[in-house]
Amino acid sequence: MSLIDIFIRWRHSKGFGVHSPYAFRFVNDVVRPGVYKYYSYDELDSLLEGSERKNYRFQELIKFTLRLAVFLKTQRIVAPGKSRLAEIVSKALNLKRYGTLGTSGFLFQEGDLLISEKGNVKGEYLQKAIAENIPVFAIKPDEETRKILSSPIPRGVAFKDNERIVLIPREEMAYVSYDILLDVRTP
Numbered sequence: 001m002s003l004i005d006i007f008i009r010w011r012h013s014k015g016f017g018v019h020s021p022y023a024f025r026f027v028n029d030v031v032r033p034g035v036y037k038y039y040s041y042d043e044l045d046s047l048l049e050g051s052e053r054k055n056y057r058f059q060e061l062i063k064f065t066l067r068l069a070v071f072l073k074t075q076r077i078v079a080p081g082k083s084r085l086a087e088i089v090s091k092a093l094n095l096k097r098y099g100t101l102g103t104s105g106f107l108f109q110e111g112d113l114l115i116s117e118k119g120n121v122k123g124e125y126l127q128k129a130i131a132e133n134i135p136v137f138a139i140k141p142d143e144e145t146r147k148i149l150s151s152p153i154p155r156g157v158a159f160k161d162n163e164r165i166v167l168i169p170r171e172e173m174a175y176v177s178y179d180i181l182l183d184v185r186t187p
Contacts, residue, residue, distance in 0.1 A: 020157065022157065022173060026071060029067065030064070033067060041063060044092065047088050052084075062085060062089060062092075065089045066093065068113070069113055072168070074113040076112050076113070077112075077113055078114045078115070108129055108132045108134045113134070115136075117140065118139065119138075119143075119145045121138075133170075135166070135167065136167045137165075138166075140164075141165055153167070154169075155175060157176050158175075161181050163182075164182040
């Protein structure tokens with residue numbers, strides 16, 4: 001790599017390669033928060049059980065999800081079954097309710113965040129969430145989940161890497177997809 005290439009990369013690195021102010025704010029506040037520290041990071045230890053206290057990767061995933069939920073102004077975490085991640089994030093944010101999928105007639109609400117871990121959300125719920133403009137955070141998605149969340153939606157933004165996808169439907173912006181390392185490590 002020549003000095004010119006290094007200079008060009010440095011000159012353009014401040015924008016993270018995104019062209020939308022919303023996407024830039026997302027990357028700045030959630031993906032690469034710099035010195036940003038969620039006020040409840042110190043209280044997380046009291047919410048963790050046993051081996052979770054030694055699982056730093058899981059703790060960083062919790063912190064990433066907390067930043068995501070705060071950024072999206074989430075009012076309810078929706079996840080199937082007993083999702084430990086969703087449970088901890090709900091408690092840390094003092095959300096009104098912790099929703100579960102699978103009950104007949106389940107309705108998404110404005111302010112929901114759907115969390116799918118290892119493809120545990122059925123395709124019909126993913127499609128319903130997207131149709132109702134509900135953000136989706138998929139962790140280690142299976143092929144069906146990846147296919148649904150990688151398909152272009154009418155309006156919104158998607159951030160994806162090999163292990164995670166964040167899909168945020170937004171009425172006021174055209175669909176844009178970014179392949180970006182969604183590293184969950186915090187500073």
